[in-house]
Structures are given as structure tokens and as C-alpha cells.
Amino acid sequence: MGRQRVAKRPRSRNRAQTLIGYLFSSGYGVLLLVFGVLPMAYALYLSLTKAGQFVGLDNFVKILGDFRFFPAVQHVAIFVAIWVVSLIVLVVVLALIVHAVRVRWLSSTTRFLFYIPGAFAGSAGVMLWLFLLDPSVSPVSVVLGQFGFTSFIQTVAQPNLPVIFTVIAFWTGAGGWIIIMFGALNNISQEIMEAARIDGAGPIKTAWYIQIPLLRKWIAYMAVISLAFGSQLFVEPKILSLASRGVVPKDYSLNQLAYLIAFGPQGDFNGSAAISILLLVVAMALAAFFVFKGGLFERD
Amino acid sequence: MSATESSKAARLGADPTGFAPGRWVGRVLAGAVIVFFTLFFVFPLVWLLLAPTKSTTQLNGLDGEHPLSFGSFDQLAENWNALVGFQDGIIWTWLGNSVLYSGAALVLTLIVTIPAGYALAMTSFRLRRPLLVATLMVMLIPNTALVLPIFLELSVVRLIGSPLAVILPFSFFPFGVYLAYIYFSTSVSRDLLDAARIDGAGEFKVFWRIAMPLATPVIALVGFFNFVTNWNNYFLPFVMEPGSRKMPVQVGLAELISNVPLFNPTTVSSITISLPQLALATLIAVAPVLVIFLFSQRFLVSGLLAGATKE
Numbered sequence: 380m381g382r383q384r385v386a387k388r389p390r391s392r393n394r395a396q397t398l399i400g401y402l403f404s405s406g407y408g409v410l411l412l413v414f415g416v417l418p419m420a421y422a423l424y425l426s427l428t429k430a431g432q433f434v435g436l437d438n439f440v441k442i443l444g445d446f447r448f449f450p451a452v453q454h455v456a457i458f459v460a461i462w463v464v465s466l467i468v469l470v471v472v473l474a475l476i477v478h479a480v481r482v483r484w485l486s487s488t489t490r491f492l493f494y495i496p497g498a499f500a501g502s503a504g505v506m507l508w509l510f511l512l513d514p515s516v517s518p519v520s521v522v523l524g525q526f527g528f529t530s531f532i533q534t535v536a537q538p539n540l541p542v543i544f545t546v547i548a549f550w551t552g553a554g555g556w557i558i559i560m561f562g563a564l565n566n567i568s569q570e571i572m573e574a575a576r577i578d579g580a581g582p583i584k585t586a587w588y589i590q591i592p593l594l595r596k597w598i599a600y601m602a603v604i605s606l607a608f609g610s611q612l613f614v615e616p617k618i619l620s621l622a623s624r625g626v627v628p629k630d631y632s633l634n635q636l637a638y639l640i641a642f643g644p645q646g647d648f649n650g651s652a653a654i655s656i657l658l659l660v661v662a663m664a665l666a667a668f669f670v671f672k673g674g675l676f677e678r679d
Numbered sequence: 680m681s682a683t684e685s686s687k688a689a690r691l692g693a694d695p696t697g698f699a700p701g702r703w704v705g706r707v708l709a710g711a712v713i714v715f716f717t718l719f720f721v722f723p724l725v726w727l728l729l730a731p732t733k734s735t736t737q738l739n740g741l742d743g744e745h746p747l748s749f750g751s752f753d754q755l756a757e758n759w760n761a762l763v764g765f766q767d768g769i770i771w772t773w774l775g776n777s778v779l780y781s782g783a784a785l786v787l788t789l790i791v792t793i794p795a796g797y798a799l800a801m802t803s804f805r806l807r808r809p810l811l812v813a814t815l816m817v818m819l820i821p822n823t824a825l826v827l828p829i830f831l832e833l834s835v836v837r838l839i840g841s842p843l844a845v846i847l848p849f850s851f852f853p854f855g856v857y858l859a860y861i862y863f864s865t866s867v868s869r870d871l872l873d874a875a876r877i878d879g880a881g882e883f884k885v886f887w888r889i890a891m892p893l894a895t896p897v898i899a900l901v902g903f904f905n906f907v908t909n910w911n912n913y914f915l916p917f918v919m920e921p922g923s924r925k926m927p928v929q930v931g932l933a934e935l936i937s938n939v940p941l942f943n944p945t946t947v948s949s950i951t952i953s954l955p956q957l958a959l960a961t962l963i964a965v966a967p968v969l970v971i972f973l974f975s976q977r978f979l980v981s982g983l984l985a986g987a988t989k990e
Contacts, residue, residue: 393803399882400802404810407795410851411810415817418828425831473716476709489713493720498972501911502929503965506936506957507727515941516738516954518726518746531942550720582705604819611823614913618933622942637827638918648831655827659820666819670812 419659425652438653442640445650447630455632458541459609462548466605467598470553474560475586490561494554504551505618512543535623540631544615556601563597564590600669607665610658613638633658730958731758738955754955762956762963765938770960772924773931779842780916780927781909784849788905792852793898796859797890801869811860818853823914830918844919845927849909855901862897863890903975907968928964935960 426438442448473493480486499507513531514520528534535543567590575585591598612632619627620635630636633654641651725747730738732750734757740746763770798804799811829848830839838844867890875889876882910929917930926934936942938952952960962969 395882396802397804399886400798400804400807403794403798403802403886404804404806406791407856408806408810410791410847411813411817411853413832414825414829414848414851415813415853418825418832421832421835422828469716472712476713479709480713489717492717495724495969495972496720498907498965498969499911502913502933503911503961506932506961507723509936509942510727510730510954510958511723513941516740518722518740520740550723554720581702607819608821608823611821613823617913618936621933621936622939624942634823634827634914641827641830651827652831655824659824659828662820662824663816666816669819670815 422652422655422659425649426656429649438649439657442650442653442657445636445640447636448654451630451633451636454540455610455612458544458612458632459606461541462545462609463602463605465545466549466553466556467602469549470556470560470601471591471594471598473553474557474564475582475590477557478561478564479582490554490558492554493557496551497554500551502614502618505547505615508543508547508550509618509622532623532626535619535627537627540616540619540627543619544612547615548609552605559601560594560597563594567593603665603669607662610661727958727962731755731955731962733955735953735955738958750955755959758953758956758959761953762959765935765952765956769923770928770931770963773926773928774963776920776925777910777927777929780845780849781906783842783846784909785902785906787846787850788852788855789898789902791850792855792901792905793859793891793894794886795856796861796897797863797886797894799856799860800863801867801872801890814853814856814860818857822908822912826914826918829915833919839919840921840925842925845916848915848919849905849912852901852905852908855905858901858904859894859897862894862900866897867893903971907971910968911965932960932964 427436428434429437477486477489477493480489496504509531511517511519512523512534514523514529514534515531517523523529523534571589571593572585575589580588611634613634616627616631616635620629620631630639637651637654637658639645640647640654729747729749732752732755733744733748734750734754737744737748737750737754799807799814825848833839833844872885872889875885880888910927912927913929913933916927917933920926920930923931923934935952935957939954939957940951941954
């Protein structure tokens, strides 16, 4: 009888664990369905229909023909290009320098100071930059003057916007990435660094031939995430548009355009869904590339 | 140059404390870069902290005020009173909304996320792997990408304008599930759980008595990240909660702009917001998050690293 129980127990224990597995993940599973899968499916359905009728790619054709669509694509593309490149270069350089600082408190304080503006992610950060970009109140109006900007409207003129958004995004977001790169640099074994030093490599050669190649994975991670986030540009142009009375157009970015098409006079949810689907395809492609090809998150 | 001299020079060059000119140029350059970027990150913050202590003319620097000067406490009180008096203290309503949305989402997130991470890490069931892959995918999709689709979905069930339209999407936090999953699978040993099972503990007891106490760090981490992300979220509540009495403070802040004469000279309302008051509102809007950043930085840093660099 005793033997029987011993033999039976692992199976019932496994069953209990399977049950717990389903039970514990069910709440999250429901949220994943309702706020992950279902909205995507519904947006896809809307983008392919009009008043409940299947219309094929009509909504997409209409969106692509919208005179505001390609300018928005262009705006976002230019911003993303400038942002991702400058983010990669500056984050890697700053992380390398901070990592080379031998004085511990100095290094940790610097990282902390770089990181605090992260608290201003969202509308508050843009608000702060409104002040800084307006020559009449800006503490750095001298710097703005150097570029020939004497009024807020001049500062936020369209050609300057990609750089302005890059500066704002860098101000709030770079600190977090610098900390991540710093952590990755710490993971490089001391022996490799020592070997490079004994071979006579200076800091620049060590960085170029040893550290940066070993950071490649994290640089790729940063690039993918920032590409995906950059394509979603919304709050920065939205607030600058409010503050500049339309000098920054209301339909500057793709997300703004998708919002306008749904909430504006058109009230066209199908067209809006079509833009959302296009943006989602980009984001999903980047994510899938990373999950399946990058291998960064493979654990089992 | 003799052989000894050149070898001495080489040694000096390799010595980090040496006085080789090349090395020094590099160091000065690196130092200059760090100083420049530290100023870039910190100067706007310091300026913003000082701005609410000034009057509009002081802020404009018209009377020769230095940008980093301190105004006065009286002026700060005056700005404060004007701001909280604006539209019968609507800023409190906004802050209250933010607390409600982010707070309720925080509770719900923890209830849902921590057990899910445990299930993914410690148990095996058929849907485990699909769930894990889906989590990684959605985690890498920016949450803004789903805002309009979720809006379209929720407007079918007529939830727009209800607090739930913000709280429920806020509670869907794949990054937190990922963090919990990583934590349980690396820091909690299965043997320990098995030992408890042999001692006769049921599965619930194993989770509640053994795994949960060990999971305190990751609970706090998930909670912090969820709260900070949600508090600062603009796009989702902007779309879901039309009407100024339902806005969280991040959305309300942007709303204030239309009452600033400088940005909007056509403003018809007689009660306007001055720039120092707007600066104060900006500070108030991020105050809770800023406090978390200041007092738990080490913690957040470890979380950033766990989220990004775990292999």
C-alpha cells in the first residue's frame, strides 16, 4: 500500500502543478488576450472593412493617398534616423567614459545624474523643454541666439523639429541606456581587459576592438527598442503643437495622424485602424526579429 | 634616444598615472565630455526647481536675474496659491485621478503579474511556451502602438470615459511578467519548493509561504516600474478619458498650456496661468515619480539591468 502511494504521488503532484500553472497565469492570460491580441485583431478587422463590409485594402489605399500620410512618414523617419544614430553613438561613448572613471562615487554619481531626467518621461519632460526652447524665458537663450532663434516660433520651425525631439528624447531616455551599457561593460571579464592593456592597447583601441564588439548585442537591443519607440512619436509633437498654435502641425507624426483621422471631422475609425496596423506591423517585425533571431531572451 | 630612455617612455605611456601627453589630452577630452553632459542633464532640472520661486518678470530675466537665482518663498507661495486656485483646484482632481488610475493598476498588476511569473518559471503546462513567446513579443512592442486599437475595442463595449478604460490596460504589464519570470527561475530554487512539498505543503502553500517571501525584491521592482510607467503615460489616458475632470495630471498639464497667454494669446479665460505657475505644475506632476527615482535609484538600476542584460 505504501509503495502504491509513492508511485502515485509524482503524477498527482505534476497534475497539481499543471493546474497551478494554468490558474496562476490565467489572470495575465486574460489581460494578454483582451489588451494585446484582441485589439490587434479588431484593428485588423476594422482596417479591412467599412461599415461592416469587407473592402479589402481600400482603407490602406485611401490612407496612402491621404496628402498628410507621406509627410508624416517622412517626419517620423527623419526623427528616428537622427535619434537612433545619436543615441547609439552618445550612449556608447558616455558609458565607456563613465566606466573608465576609477573613482567609484564619481562614476555612480554621474550615472545617477544622467538617469534622473527619466522621471520626466512623458508630458512633463516636453513641458520643461518648452521653457528651454522659448528664448523669452529660456536660461540658455544665449545658446538659442547663437543659432539665430529669437522667438519660440523660430525655434520650433519645422526643419528643427527632428533635432528638438531627439534632444528631448535623449534627455529623458539616455540615462537608463547608459546604466544598461555600463552593466554590460562590467560583465566583460577583467582578464580580457587586462590582456588588452598588457598588449599595449590604449583606452580607445580597447574600446574599439574589445569593448564595443562585446557590447554588440546590447547595442542591437537598444537600436531595436528605440526604432520601435521612435516610430510611435506622439506626445512631443502633440504638446509642441499645442504650445506653438499649430506652427508644429497637428498631424506631424503618424500616431497624431491616426488620432486625427479617428477623432477629427472625418471620424474614420477604419482609416485610423489602417495606420495603427501599419505601425503595429513595423513594431511586431522588430520585436519578432529580436525574439527569434537575437536570442537575447532565449532561456530554455 | 637611447634604449633605456625609450623603454622608460613606453612604460610611462602604459602607466595610467603617467604623464604621457597623449594620455592627458584624452583624459581632458573625456572629462570635458562628461562635464558637458552632466550639465546637459542636470541644468534643466535645477532651473525648473528654481523657476516656481520667481515672478514672471524674474523668470524672463528682464531685471537682470541670473537664471539660477532663487526668487523668494513669498513668490513661491503666491504661485502655489494661484495654481491650486486655478479652476477651483482642478490640479487636485487631476492628481487624484492619477493616484486612482496608477494606484488601482498597481494593485491589479501585482495580483496578476507575480503569480504569472511564478507559473511560467516554476510549473509546466502546455501553454507555457506560447505564453512566454507572446510576452516577449508584446513586451518589445511600444505600448503606444496599442493605444488606438485598444480605444477602438473599448469603444465597442462603451467603456470610454470609465476609469476602467485606463486601469485595465495599465494592468497589462508583460515586462513585469518577464521580470518575475526571470527572478523566479534564477533566484528561487526548485529544490526548496520540492522540500516543502515533501513536508506535505500543498501547491498554494508552497507559493504563498515559500516563494512569495523570497520574491519581495521582484514584487517591489515590478511595482515601481509599473507605477512609474503608468503615472507618466500620456497617450492612453489622453484618448480614453475625455473631459477635463477625468484627466490624470500628465494630460492636465498639457491642458494648462492653452491657458498660458504666452503660448496662446487668444485665450479668452480671464484667469490665466503664468509661466512660473506652469513650472510649478510640471514639478508637481512628476513629484511622486521623482521621489521614487531619488530614493530608490539603486533598486531601479538593478531592475534595469535585470530586465535588459540577463541571459
